[in-house]
Amino acid sequence: MSAPQGAVPTPQAAAADAAAAAAGKAAYDVRWQRIMDCVALKQPDRMPVSLFATFWLAKYGGITNRQLMYDYAKVREIGERAILEFEPDVHSPMVLQIAVGPSLDAADFKQLKWPGHGVGDTQPYQYLDREYMMADEYDEFLSDPTGFYLSKYLPRVAGAFEGLDELPYLPGLHYFRLLSGLIPFTNPRILASLQRVIKAGEEVKRLNDYQLDFANHMKALGFPGGYASTAIAPYDLIADYFRGATGMMKDLFRNKDKLLQLLDKAVSFVLRQTVASYRQWKNPIIFIPVHWAPDRFMSHQQFMTFWWPSFRKLVTGLIDEGLIPMPLWEADCTKRLEAIRDVPAGKCIYWFERTDMVKAFEVLGDVVALRGNLSPSLLTTGTPDDVDAAVRHLAENVFHKGGKLILDAAFGLPDETPVENVRAMFTAARKYAG
Amino acid sequence: MSEMTEQERRLVTLLADMNEDEAFALAKSMLLEQGADPLRVLELCRNAMDIVGKRFAEGEYFLPELVLAGEMLDNIGKIAKPLIKTDTGGEPKKLCKVLIGTVQGDLHDIGKNIVTFMLDINGFEVKDIGVDVPAETFIDEINAFAPDIVGLSGFLTLAFDSMKETIEAIQTAGLREKMKIMIGGGQIDENVRTYTGADAFGTNAMDAVSLCKGWVGVAA
Numbered sequence: 144m145s146a147p148q149g150a151v152p153t154p155q156a157a158a159a160d161a162a163a164a165a166a167g168k169a170a171y172d173v174r175w176q177r178i179m180d181c182v183a184l185k186q187p188d189r190m191p192v193s194l195f196a197t198f199w200l201a202k203y204g205g206i207t208n209r210q211l212m213y214d215y216a217k218v219r220e221i222g223e224r225a226i227l228e229f230e231p232d233v234h235s236p237m238v239l240q241i242a243v244g245p246s247l248d249a250a251d252f253k254q255l256k257w258p259g260h261g262v263g264d265t266q267p268y269q270y271l272d273r274e275y276m277m278a279d280e281y282d283e284f285l286s287d288p289t290g291f292y293l294s295k296y297l298p299r300v301a302g303a304f305e306g307l308d309e310l311p312y313l314p315g316l317h318y319f320r321l322l323s324g325l326i327p328f329t330n331p332r333i334l335a336s337l338q339r340v341i342k343a344g345e346e347v348k349r350l351n352d353y354q355l356d357f358a359n360h361m362k363a364l365g366f367p368g369g370y371a372s373t374a375i376a377p378y379d380l381i382a383d384y385f386r387g388a389t390g391m392m393k394d395l396f397r398n399k400d401k402l403l404q405l406l407d408k409a410v411s412f413v414l415r416q417t418v419a420s421y422r423q424w425k426n427p428i429i430f431i432p433v434h435w436a437p438d439r440f441m442s443h444q445q446f447m448t449f450w451w452p453s454f455r456k457l458v459t460g461l462i463d464e465g466l467i468p469m470p471l472w473e474a475d476c477t478k479r480l481e482a483i484r485d486v487p488a489g490k491c492i493y494w495f496e497r498t499d500m501v502k503a504f505e506v507l508g509d510v511v512a513l514r515g516n517l518s519p520s521l522l523t524t525g526t527p528d529d530v531d532a533a534v535r536h537l538a539e540n541v542f543h544k545g546g547k548l549i550l551d552a553a554f555g556l557p558d559e560t561p562v563e564n565v566r567a568m569f570t571a572a573r574k575y576a577g
Numbered sequence: 578m579s580e581m582t583e584q585e586r587r588l589v590t591l592l593a594d595m596n597e598d599e600a601f602a603l604a605k606s607m608l609l610e611q612g613a614d615p616l617r618v619l620e621l622c623r624n625a626m627d628i629v630g631k632r633f634a635e636g637e638y639f640l641p642e643l644v645l646a647g648e649m650l651d652n653i654g655k656i657a658k659p660l661i662k663t664d665t666g667g668e669p670k671k672l673c674k675v676l677i678g679t680v681q682g683d684l685h686d687i688g689k690n691i692v693t694f695m696l697d698i699n700g701f702e703v704k705d706i707g708v709d710v711p712a713e714t715f716i717d718e719i720n721a722f723a724p725d726i727v728g729l730s731g732f733l734t735l736a737f738d739s740m741k742e743t744i745e746a747i748q749t750a751g752l753r754e755k756m757k758i759m760i761g762g763g764q765i766d767e768n769v770r771t772y773t774g775a776d777a778f779g780t781n782a783m784d785a786v787s788l789c790k791g792w793v794g795v796a797a
Contacts, residue, residue, distance in 0.1 A: 256684065266735065269684045388687050392641035393648060396595060439781050441639045474763055475780075497763075519734045520768035557734035 170365025174232040178367070178428075181512035181547035182467055184489045189577025190542045192569055193369050193514065194231035195555030196222070197240055198267045203562060207265050209258035212244035215353040222357065226366050229569045233369030234361065235555065239354040243268075246350050249343035251302025254384070267558055275299050276385040278394065281401035284385075285408065287314075296385075303343045306336025351423075358424075370469060371424035374417040374461065377409035377453035379434045395441075395449060406453040414460045421466060428467045428492065431457075432554075436483075437474035443482075451482055462490045469494060469514070471554060480506040496553040500537055504546040512547040517568060519557040527567035534571035542576045550576075585621055592625035593632070595642060597649055604653045608660060615657035622650050623669075626698035633695070634783050640691060643782070647694050671702035672793045676724035678715065679708040680739035685732035688762060688782075692728065695782040701726075701789055712739075712746035719752055726789055729775070731762045740773040748774075757792045761785060 152160070173188075180187040196203070201211045204221035211218055215238055222237035247257060247268075254275070257268035275296065276284060284291040290312065297304035309330050316324040327333060358368050375383075381402070382391035394402045417429055435441070436450055458468045469492040472479070476498045483493070484507055494514035495503050503513060517533050525533075534550065542548045550572050556565060581589065588607070591600035604622075607613035629646045632638040675696055679689050686708050693705045706718050719727065727747070729740045740760050747753050760775040761784065770778040777788050790796065 262684075263682070266682050267733065269733070271684070272687065389644050389690075392644040395641045396597060396645050439639065441641060442637070445639065445641060518766065518768070519764045520737070520766050520772070523734055523737055524768050524772040559734055559738065 164363065167363045167365045171362055171367055174365065175367045177232050178369075178512075178549065181549055182489065182492060184509065184512070184547055186545070187547070190538060190572055190575075191232035191549045192229075192572045193233045193235075193549055193551040194226060194229050195235040195369065195551055196225060196237060197235070197555060198558040199556040199560055199565075200225065200237060200241065201265075202558065202560070203565075207258065208267060208558075209244070209264040211241055212258055212268070213242070215242045215350065218242045219353060219357045223361065226361060227364070229565065231366070231569070232549070233367050235369055236354055236358065236371050238357050239350065239371070242350060242353065246343065246347045249303065249339075249346040251339070252300070253302065254300050270383070272383070272388050274385075274387040274390045278386070278390060278398060281398055281405060285401065285404055288408070288412070290314075300384075301343075303339035304336060306330075306332035306334075307340075309333055355424075358426075368426050370428040370430040371426040372417055372420035372429050374413050374429050374431045374457065374468070376431065376433055376435070376450065376470075377406045377413060377457060378450045379432075380409050380413060381405060382435050391435075395445060402449070406449065407456075410453050410456045410460065413457055414464075417461060417466070418464050421464070427465065428469050429461055431468055431470040433470045433472050433476075436472060436479055437476055438478040439474065443478065446479065447482065455485065458486055458491065462487055467492060471514075472496060472498060473554065477502060483507070484510050486510065492549065494549075494551065494554075500546075500548070501540045504541045504544070504548075508546050512549060513541065514549040514551050516551070516553045518553055522552055522560045522564050522568075523557045525564065527563050530564045530567040531571040531574075534568060535575045538572070538575035581621070585617075588618075588621050589625045589628070592622060592646070592649055593628035595645055597645060600649060601652055605656060608656050615660040618653065618657050622653055623698065626650060630695060630698050630786070634786070643691055643694060646698075650698075669700065672700045672795060673702070673725040673789070674722060675701045675703045675726045675728060675789060676706065676715075676718055676722050677703060677728035677730065678706040678710040678718075679730045679732075680736050680743055681709055681711045682739050683731045683733045683736045684708045685730070685762075688732065689728075689730040691782045692730065692761060692785045695786050696789060699786050699790070700795075712743040715743050716746055716750050716752070719747065719750075719756070724756060726757045726759065726792060728785060729758065729760045729773075731760070732764065734764055736762060736764075737769050737772060740769070740775065744774045757788075759785060759788050 177187040177189065177191040181191065198208050198211065200218065200221045201208045203225055204217070206217065218238045218241050226234050244257065247255065254271055255268045256262045256271065258264045258266060262269060280295065293310050294308045298308050309327060309332055311324050311327040358371065382388060386394060421427065421429070436446065441450065461468045467490065471494040473496045476495065480503060488510045491511045492514050493503070493507060493511040495516045500513060500516050507513070517530065521529055521533055537548060537550065584607070588600060588603050591603060604618055608615060608618055626646060629638060629642060633643060677689060677693055679686055689705065693703050696703045704718070704722050704724070706714065729743055731740060744758055758775045759777045759779060760770060760773055761779045763780065765778045765780060767778065779785050779788060
């Protein structure tokens with residue numbers, strides 16, 4: 144128990160605090176070591192389990208998704224309650240992932256619909272697949288990425304940036320020309336935009352501070368964060384956030400060379416962004432949700448031409464920085480398993496959604512740690528006995544056969560998962576794998 | 578279709594092989610310079626789409642080819658359709674009617690659009706009623722369109738409940754026995770099919786085509 148602020152702690156209270164801190168650190172170290180053992184392809188003392196929860200916390204806490212998105216303290220409170228109940232080895236950055244409502248409002252974010260902004264209070268936020276960069280804008284983006292962001296991309300994706308499209312063209316400004324180049328900064332649209340951006344930045348800072356405080360608090364209690372920074376496959380960056388799904392697919396035929404140039408360039412964008420994020424959060428595990436790699440989405444040849452080369456560069460670049468890439472291979476990637484083996488051994492966590500984990504273990508077990516993959520339909524519509532059987536299957540056929548498996552749901556807990564099924568997941572993990 | 582000339586065969590091959598620019602230039606020349614029958618050109622396009630569909634089913638083509646094929650078809654259609662003078666009944670008879678939409682609460686449409694395209698080029702009359710469709714809208718559309726098959730699409734896990742509610746509403750409206758219902762999406766499996774009460778499920782566009790063909794008694 145901590146002493147009240149300002150009061151001088153008694154020797155007994157100080158000793159109790161020190162003991163609690165030591166116990167927290169010891170528990171933290173044991174849990175973190177389990178994950179690091181998996182990454183290094185060493186057998187951990189037991190199968191680690193992750194609690195990756197987004198809007199499931201609304202169900203667990205008995206509030207709406209909208210409340211969860213707008214109340215930093217509430218996410219923290221419910222998240223802490225869940226972590227203390229289930230005692231996961233790692234957990235997701237709950238505040239940062241969910242309580243983004245105020246930040247989205249302040250930025251006037253246009254790429255999502257979220258509760259109160261286009262979807263109901265009990266629904267999750269959803270991304271709007273659109274063309275945020277047109278097919279004829281490749282040259283502009285390639286020749287001047289920052290200029291393209293300021294004048295085109297940012298105003299399209301967030302209202303706070305509307306006005307920056309009137310910023311002066313900076314290259315070439317020099318001497319007295321540079322002085323005259325300052326005049327546009329008196330433009331009321333630019334000034335208004337900068338003020339909105341500052342306000343939005345302050346809100347995002349508040350969000351980050353809450354997350355940092357939450358992560359440090361949980362760390363003190365013995366619970367490591369499973370990641371804090373994210374990265375993105377260069378192909379997915381351009382497909383999802385610039386060209387849109389169908390625009391990108393047409394570009395594979397119509398703008399092949401420019402697309403390949405941009406993918407190569409995007410590796411350095413993503414690496415720089417990710418390393419900067421790591422320096423802020425200090426968690427080496429980098430979560431990379433992978434959207435466009437699945438078997439059904441493109442041919443092997445297209446995968447090896449457009450998707451994999453830039454992604455591999457990103458992964459090896461992150462490893463060179465001492466980081467641990469953790470791609471979440473969405474949908475079924477069975478046909479990709481041989482190709483994605485081509486990474487340095489003992490450096491990555493591969494999280495699979497629908498790919499059969501036993502098959503993934505057979506192909507990749509000597510190269511990467513594995514994570515996943517209780518199916519969403521099982522967790523949401525099954526019984527605790529069904530969940531128990533599924534965990535047992537993974538424990539017996541992957542973990543006990545030498546697979547360095549971190550148990551998780553296929554892409555985190557589905558929002559609708561009954562709490563008793565989550566309890567069954569954690570109980571079964573202890574029962575069948577330590 | 579009747580026997581093709583060498584030029585017609587070339588158009589079909591260019592389209593099926595994804596040679597967009599050459600295919601478009603040839604189709605345009607046939608329609609605007611050579612006075613080709615627009616219905617005949619559209620028939621050639623359908624023939625090419627059959628080949629695309631087969632290559633997709635056989636795992637040679639994937640989503641990018643389907644998207645480009647759809648785009649080529651649209652672009653040629655934009656030139657050909659205004660040239661059609663009278664309704665000569667050139668459209669082949671459709672296999673049956675399919676109503677498709679993404680269920681309430683879910684805004685995802687890529688999978689649904691691909692399924693719609695594949696069903697269309699495989700000879701079904703498809704009505705796509707969009708995303709975030711409430712159960713009552715499905716009922717209204719069923720009453721108006723009288724489909725033989727209803728396809729419920731969804732990507733999010735919340736779609737499980739929306740699909741279940743939609744199928745219950747169809748049941749309550751007394752329409753369930755008149756149709757087959759298929760559900761589809763990235764998270765859908767047999768568990769979800771049982772949970773929702775659908776007749777079948779699929780996780781990709783070919784599944785949808787096979788299911789529908791199976792129901793109308795056509796070899797997939």
